[in-house]
Each structure stands twice: as C-alpha cells, then as structure tokens.
Amino acid sequence: MSRRQRMALIVLLTASFTLAVDFSILNVALPTIGADVGFAIENLQWIATAFALCSAGFTLLMGRVADLAGRRRMFVIGMALLGAGSLAGGLATTPELLLIARVAQGFATATVVPAALALLLSAFPEGRARDKALGLNGSLMAAGFTTGAILGGLLTDLLSWRWAFLINVPIAVGVLIVAPLVLKESRASSRTKLxxxxxxxxxxxxxxxxxxxxxxxxxxxxxxxxxxxxxxxxxxxxxxxxxxxxxxxxLVPLSILARSNVSWGNVAGLLAFATETSLVFLLTLYLQKVLGYTPLAAGLSFAVLGAGTVIGGLIGPKLIARIGNKAAIVVGFVAQGAATLPLVLLSQAPGSIWLLLVATFVGGVANLVVIVAFMVTATSGLGSDEQGLATGLTTMSQQVGITLGTPVMSAVFTAVVVGSGAPLAESVLSGVSAAIWVNGGLCIAAAIAIALFLRRR
CATH class of the missing domain: 4.10.860 (DNA Excision Repair, Uvrb; Chain A)
Incomplete structure (x- = not known):
C-alpha cells in the first residue's frame, strides 16, 4: 500500500469501527439512562430501536445518493452528523432529545458506511490489497459490536453513560480534519438520476x-x-x-441482483451477522441470569470473541487467496456452527465459562472469515457506477442481519421460558439452549445453501 492508501484506510476503518460500536454501546446502560433522562421502563427499547430503524432503513438510499453526490462528500456529511448527534445525546436531559440524537446517529451510519466502503473499493483495485482492506474493515466492524458492550459497561461504571455518546465527538472531529486530505472524491461516471x-x-x-x-x-x-x-x-x-x-x-437495477455473487453473497452476510450478534444476546442472558454475572463482567467475557473476530479478519484474506471466496464462506459457516452447537452443554456450574470462552473465540474467528468472504464476493466484478449500490446492499445486509437475529432468537427463547414452572435459572438455561440449537443449525444450513447456489465467478 502507498502512504496515501494507508492513511485513507485508517480514516475509513476508524469511522466504520466507531459506528459499529454505537450499535451496542448503550445496551448495558439502558436502565441507568432511563432513570437519569426520564424514560419509562417499557419505552427503553426505543433508544436502540431509533438507531436500528434509521441505520437499516436508509442505507440503500444513501448508498445511491453517495454515487450521485460524491462519496467523499457524503462521508464527510455523515461524520459531521455523527458528531452533532453524539454531542446532543451526551447533553440530553429529556427523552425526546435523546431519541433525536439516536436518530441522527442511525442516519449517520446509513450515510457513512456505504460511502466509506465505496471509497475503500475505489482506493484499492481488486486483488490481495483490497481483500486485506476488506478483511480489516470486516473484523473491526464485527469487533465493534462486541467492543461496544464492553466499553458501554466501563464508561457507565467508571464515568457516566453520557460518555458513551461524547466519546464519538473527538473521533468525528479528527476524521473530519484528516478525511479531505487523504480521500479522493469519487462518484458514478455515467449520467443518472435518483x-x-x-x-x-x-x-x-x-x-x-x-x-x-x-x-x-x-x-x-x-x-x-x-x-x-x-x-x-x-x-x-x-x-x-x-x-x-x-x-x-x-435505484437497484434488478440485473445486479441476478448476479449470483451479489445476491447469495448478501444472503451469506445477512446470516453471518444475524447468527453471531444474536448469540451475544443469548449468552448475555446466560451469563447474567444463570451464572449471576454483572453487566460489566458479562461484557468483559466477550473480549475473547472480539479477539477472535480480529484474528478472523486477518486470516480471511489469506484463506480466500488459497481456496477462493465460495469455499471460504462454506468453511467459515461450518466452523461457526461447529463452535456454536457445543454451547448447548452449558450448565449452571461456574466452570461452564471455559466452554463459553473457547467456543466464542473459535466462532468469532470463523464468523469473520465468512464476513470477509461475503464482502469480497458481493463487491467483486462491478463497475465504478455500481460500487455505491453494491456497498449499500452489503451495509443493508449487515444492519438488517443485526436487527433480524435477536428477535428471531428471542422468540425461540421466549417460547421455551414462558409457562415454564421451573426456577428462573433453569428456565433461562433451557430457553438459551433451544435458541442455540436454532442458531447453530442456521450456520450449517447457510453453508449448505451457499455450497449449492453460489456460482463461482
């Protein structure tokens, strides 16, 4: 990589990681936020929902807007919005202002992530350098979700939940200063309309x-x-x-969805994010309700998962170079399923934490191999006019996958727990085990589907 490419990569990865952290950083702090700002307990979920609605709902549109208006321009606008929204959230004293701040953060995510991916693709031609850049991007985005849970607990316990917002402000300012110096403007070359x-x-x-x-x-x-x-x-x-x-x-030429690498690549990405993020939700319930961990201790337990995702992001490009995109996705899903299914053996014994740590580490490595291979697959073989659209589709797959996985696993968990006459810890353990069977089964089913239907380029 040239010096300019390295600087551009640092700026783009910093932005992507920060936005991934924002998705989960407030989860462990919700009760504290509700007490300080005045949210009723039944309305706390809207702090997360407001972000998810905007980040998933507008990402495809904003990816196309970036094609037309300029990807660097939209990246800068999105980072400015992130800084403003984060400052407003950190200073919020009413539920209304806090929700407006979360909407701004969600819309910033929908604006920045597809623009950043398109800028990354334009900075690196297809090949090993791009695969490595996508691997780093995928690993940091996945690690950001786990880091958010850990960082949210630390900031809430040691300082204040407000720093979960305010920490974004200096990062956004730094990116806004450096981005115009190292990022080249790019946009669709052909004339088009929205x-x-x-x-x-x-x-x-x-x-x-x-x-x-x-x-x-x-x-x-x-x-x-x-x-x-x-x-x-x-x-x-x-x-x-x-x-x-x-x-x-x-907005989305149907011909691009007819390409096997785009359609099935995005299916793989959606399932990769849905399975791993929902597994974090299930294991959080297990750690707190069965083993009695505090929110901070539960968050720290996922540090090994974060380490696994970083390693998976580094291994992914090498594995792709050796066996190809399709095989990397299949192998990754099989390994993730093989690491997830043993978690049904978790019990109320304190020693079960060692099974959890080993399984989540291996699953994190495998999950990131899939994510890197999905990114490479779904964005390969496309012209410059289609890069914003392709990255908009991959971003949408990520956000919808993150949002989709938890309610599906929650429904399985609830179906087992509701009406159970067993003590709380036992019923929670049964519900978590049932949902883990479904989660691991989805990984194996995804591997089979990709093996059968994804055509090699």
Missing part, C-alpha cells in the same frame, strides 16, 4: 420490516403491530420491485 419512487418504497419497506422485527422481539410475532408492519413491508417491497422493472434509472 429514482424517487423506488427510494420512497424501499426505504419505507425496510423501515416497516425493521420495526416489525423489533416489535416481535418486544412482544410477540402475533402482535397486531408486528403483523401490520410485516404486511406493510411486504406490500412496499413488492411495489419496489415492480417500480424498478419500469424505472429509467432504477
């Missing part, structure tokens, strides 16, 4: 889908709000496909 009807329907459809998933996690899959959201999402997304077939300048 597909307003397509943007409207897909954005509202994704918002409805994420809202339905969140509602299912909070209540049930048969809740009227959940069913109405899923119905609206189905209608809007079908309308989006019909609009794209006739649009002169479609």
């Amino acid at each position: 597909d307003i009807p397509g943007a409207f329907t897909v954005t509202l459809g994704l918002l409805a889908l994420v809202f339905g998933l969140t509602s299912a996690a909070e209540g049930s899959w048969t809740n009227p709000n959940t069913l109405a959201s899923f119905a609206a999402a189905g209608i809007l997304l079908v309308s989006f496909v019909l609009i794209e077939r006739r649009a002169a300048f479609p």
Whole structure:
C-alpha cells in the first residue's frame, strides 16, 4: 500500500469501527439512562430501536445518493452528523432529545458506511490489497459490536453513560480534519438520476420490516403491530420491485441482483451477522441470569470473541487467496456452527465459562472469515457506477442481519421460558439452549445453501 492508501484506510476503518460500536454501546446502560433522562421502563427499547430503524432503513438510499453526490462528500456529511448527534445525546436531559440524537446517529451510519466502503473499493483495485482492506474493515466492524458492550459497561461504571455518546465527538472531529486530505472524491461516471419512487418504497419497506422485527422481539410475532408492519413491508417491497422493472434509472437495477455473487453473497452476510450478534444476546442472558454475572463482567467475557473476530479478519484474506471466496464462506459457516452447537452443554456450574470462552473465540474467528468472504464476493466484478449500490446492499445486509437475529432468537427463547414452572435459572438455561440449537443449525444450513447456489465467478 502507498502512504496515501494507508492513511485513507485508517480514516475509513476508524469511522466504520466507531459506528459499529454505537450499535451496542448503550445496551448495558439502558436502565441507568432511563432513570437519569426520564424514560419509562417499557419505552427503553426505543433508544436502540431509533438507531436500528434509521441505520437499516436508509442505507440503500444513501448508498445511491453517495454515487450521485460524491462519496467523499457524503462521508464527510455523515461524520459531521455523527458528531452533532453524539454531542446532543451526551447533553440530553429529556427523552425526546435523546431519541433525536439516536436518530441522527442511525442516519449517520446509513450515510457513512456505504460511502466509506465505496471509497475503500475505489482506493484499492481488486486483488490481495483490497481483500486485506476488506478483511480489516470486516473484523473491526464485527469487533465493534462486541467492543461496544464492553466499553458501554466501563464508561457507565467508571464515568457516566453520557460518555458513551461524547466519546464519538473527538473521533468525528479528527476524521473530519484528516478525511479531505487523504480521500479522493469519487462518484458514478455515467449520467443518472435518483429514482424517487423506488427510494420512497424501499426505504419505507425496510423501515416497516425493521420495526416489525423489533416489535416481535418486544412482544410477540402475533402482535397486531408486528403483523401490520410485516404486511406493510411486504406490500412496499413488492411495489419496489415492480417500480424498478419500469424505472429509467432504477435505484437497484434488478440485473445486479441476478448476479449470483451479489445476491447469495448478501444472503451469506445477512446470516453471518444475524447468527453471531444474536448469540451475544443469548449468552448475555446466560451469563447474567444463570451464572449471576454483572453487566460489566458479562461484557468483559466477550473480549475473547472480539479477539477472535480480529484474528478472523486477518486470516480471511489469506484463506480466500488459497481456496477462493465460495469455499471460504462454506468453511467459515461450518466452523461457526461447529463452535456454536457445543454451547448447548452449558450448565449452571461456574466452570461452564471455559466452554463459553473457547467456543466464542473459535466462532468469532470463523464468523469473520465468512464476513470477509461475503464482502469480497458481493463487491467483486462491478463497475465504478455500481460500487455505491453494491456497498449499500452489503451495509443493508449487515444492519438488517443485526436487527433480524435477536428477535428471531428471542422468540425461540421466549417460547421455551414462558409457562415454564421451573426456577428462573433453569428456565433461562433451557430457553438459551433451544435458541442455540436454532442458531447453530442456521450456520450449517447457510453453508449448505451457499455450497449449492453460489456460482463461482
């Protein structure tokens, strides 16, 4: 890499890691935030939901806007919005202002992540250098989710939950100073227009889908709000496909989804993020409700998972160079499933923590191999005009996967726990074990599907 490429990579990775941390940094602090700002206990989930709705719902649209308006320009605008939203969140004294801050952070994520990925692709031609850059990006984004849980506990216990917001401000300022010096502007080379009807329907459809998933996690899959959201999402997304077939300048040309590497690559990415982030949710319940760990201790227990993701990000490009994208995804999913399924042996014995640490480390390595291979697969063989769109699709897969996994596993967990006459620790352990069977099974099923349907380039 040249000096300019290294500096550009540092700026882009810093931004991506910071935004990944923001997804989970407030989770362990929610009760404290509710008491300080005045949230009712039943409304605390909106602190996380407001972020997820915007980050997943607007990412495809903002990836396309970056193609048209300029990727560096949108990256800078998004980082400025992140800094402003984080400052507002750190100073918030009312629920309304805090939610506005989380909306700003979510919208910043939808703006920055696809622009950053497109800038990374334009800075590195296809080959080992790009694979290594994507590996680092994937490992830091996945590690950011785990780091957020650890950092949130540390900041809340040692300083204040407000620093979970304020820590972003100096990072955003630093990126805004350096980015114009090391990042080259890039945009779509051909003349095009923004597909307003397509943007409207897909954005509202994704918002409805994420809202339905969140509602299912909070209540049930048969809740009227959940069913109405899923119905609206189905209608809007079908309308989006019909609009794209006739649009002169479609937001998502359906031809790109016909490419096996784009469609099945994104399926692999969605399942990779859904399985691993939901496993963190399940194991958090186990550590706190069965083993009696504090939120901070539970967060620190995932440090080995974070280390595994970093190692997986470094191994991923080497494995891809040796066996290819498709084989790396299949091998990664099989290894992740093999590491996840033994977790059904967890018990109330304190010594079970060693099984958890070993399994999550191996699973973290394998998960990142899949994520790196998915990134390389879903963004390869595309022209400069399609890079923003491709990165928008990969970002959407990440955000929807993160949002999708927890409610699905929560539904399995709840189905076992509700109505159980066993003591709390036993019922929680049974629910976690049942959901882990499903989680590991999804990994194996994903490996089989990719092996059968992903065509080699």
